[in-house]
Amino acid sequence: MRITLLSAFLVGASAFAVPASAQNVDSKTLIVQSTIPSYCSELGMQDETLDLGNLTGTTGQLVTEFAQNDTLTLETGFYCNAPSTVKIVAEPLRHDTVTTVADFTSFTNRVDYTASLKWNDQDLPVVSTDSDGAEFNITQANIGDMELKISDPTVADNLRPIAGGYAGLVRLTISLAQ
Amino acid sequence: MFHRRKLLMAGIAALAVPGIAHADSVSQQIDIDATVDGACGMGTPVSDEIDVGDLSGPDGTLDGSLTGAMVQGNSTIIADAWCNTSHKLTMTATPMELQNLPAYAQPAYMARKVTYDATLIGWSSPLGVRPHNGGDLAFLPPVAGAHAAPAPGLELQISALETLNQNNVEQSDLMLEVGEYRGTVTITLATNP
Numbered sequence: 001m002r003i004t005l006l007s008a009f010l011v012g013a014s015a016f017a018v019p020a021s022a023q024n025v026d027s028k029t030l031i032v033q034s035t036i037p038s039y040c041s042e043l044g045m046q047d048e049t050l051d052l053g054n055l056t057g058t059t060g061q062l063v064t065e066f067a068q069n070d071t072l073t074l075e076t077g078f079y080c081n082a083p084s085t086v087k088i089v090a091e092p093l094r095h096d097t098v099t100t101v102a103d104f105t106s107f108t109n110r111v112d113y114t115a116s117l118k119w120n121d122q123d124l125p126v127v128s129t130d131s132d133g134a135e136f137n138i139t140q141a142n143i144g145d146m147e148l149k150i151s152d153p154t155v156a157d158n159l160r161p162i163a164g165g166y167a168g169l170v171r172l173t174i175s176l177a178q
Numbered sequence: 179m180f181h182r183r184k185l186l187m188a189g190i191a192a193l194a195v196p197g198i199a200h201a202d203s204v205s206q207q208i209d210i211d212a213t214v215d216g217a218c219g220m221g222t223p224v225s226d227e228i229d230v231g232d233l234s235g236p237d238g239t240l241d242g243s244l245t246g247a248m249v250q251g252n253s254t255i256i257a258d259a260w261c262n263t264s265h266k267l268t269m270t271a272t273p274m275e276l277q278n279l280p281a282y283a284q285p286a287y288m289a290r291k292v293t294y295d296a297t298l299i300g301w302s303s304p305l306g307v308r309p310h311n312g313g314d315l316a317f318l319p320p321v322a323g324a325h326a327a328p329a330p331g332l333e334l335q336i337s338a339l340e341t342l343n344q345n346n347v348e349q350s351d352l353m354l355e356v357g358e359y360r361g362t363v364t365i366t367l368a369t370n371p
Contacts, residue, residue: 038202039200039201039202040200040201040202040203040204041200041204042200042201042204043204043205043206045206047207047208047209048206048208048209049208049209049210049211050208050209050210050211051211051212052210052211052212053212053213054212054213054214054215055212055213055214056214056215056217056262058217058219059219060217060218060219060260060262066212072208074206074208093210093212101324102323102324103323103324103325103326105326105328106260106324106325106326107262107324107326111212113210148208150210160260160262160324160326161214161262162214162262162263162323162324163214163215163216163217163262163263163324163369164213164214164263165211165212165213166211166212166213166214167209167210167211167212168209168210169207169208169209169210170207170208170210171205171206171207171208172205172206172207172208173203173204173205174203174204174205175202175203175204176202176203
């Protein structure tokens with residue numbers, strides 16, 4: 001009985017010790033591959049309007065700082081995972097209805113300003129006197145909060161703005177660098 | 179083993195395609211609004227008092243040099259007058275009046291009031307008033323649009339003085355009673371609602 005059991009164990013052991021293949025060691029190299037496409041996250045905002053308030057003080061001259069609402073958070077954690085370009089075009093504040101100023105030596109229907117886009121460590125200013133706007137090359141991937149600030153109201157020759165409503169706009173385009 | 183590989187590939191795919199939206203190019207438009215309230219303003223006059231000097235001539239009646247065109251110095255300048263919208267210009271004036279009235283009634287041959295031409299130039303049109311009572315008024319029709327006085331500004335001229343009798347009627351042969359005479363001219367620029 002003892003001999004029979006020992007034989008059975010040995011047979012079983014040899015069955016594990018001799019594999020079907022002729023080699024003792026085998027290996028396979030598998031390549032795990034993937035691609036991260038370059039992209040930017042999307043701006044989720046709908047059209048926004050900044051009401052900057054009254055442009056003039058008691059003397060009728062342009063204020064040195066906008067009265068209110070000069071900053072807008074566009075996105076939190078906006079990112080591009082590759083170099084990108086940022087184009088900003090700022091159109092001046094123009095009078096809603098008056099297109100020609102009769103007394104143009106004293107008054108104006110246009111107010112200019114600086115629009116600055118802050119994106120993480122990038123500070124990207126453009127002035128509305130530059131009709132083509134400005135384009136900035138962001139040479140690395142970037143991520144961070146994106147904020148727009150409107151500042152530095154100016155008029156030519158210290159003219160007084162005529163009364164009424166004024167409207168302008170800032171157009172912002174962020175594209176992957178080619 | 180096959181099952182593990184499937185899990186690994188699924189994990190890689192999940193990393194490569196995150197669940198948030200992304201794009202090659204994104205854009206945003208931000209509209210900007212502002213307002214300019216309608217307003218008018220005037221600077222401080224070079225002098226807020228025009229001193230016409232001694233009114234009386236050698237015979238005690240009004241000095242003849244004051245009854246005609248403006249005498250040099252009888253004016254003042256108000257710089258930086260402006261309205262940034264449609265507006266009205268008005269001017270009110272009172273005659274120059276003896277300040278310390280005597281206790282007795284005004285004699286018929288004496289004068290205690292003097293009228294004058296108050297002429298304002300430098301706005302869209304000249305404006306004049308010749309006061310005989312208190313608060314005589316002159317105005318320009320409402321002017322559409324913004325306007326500002328060119329340099330040096332609005333000029334108020336005082337000229338053509340004449341004595342007034344007890345009924346505030348001009349009478350040239352009256353003798354002026356002694357004392358200080360004072361009148362006022364008020365110029366108002368206001369937006370036209």
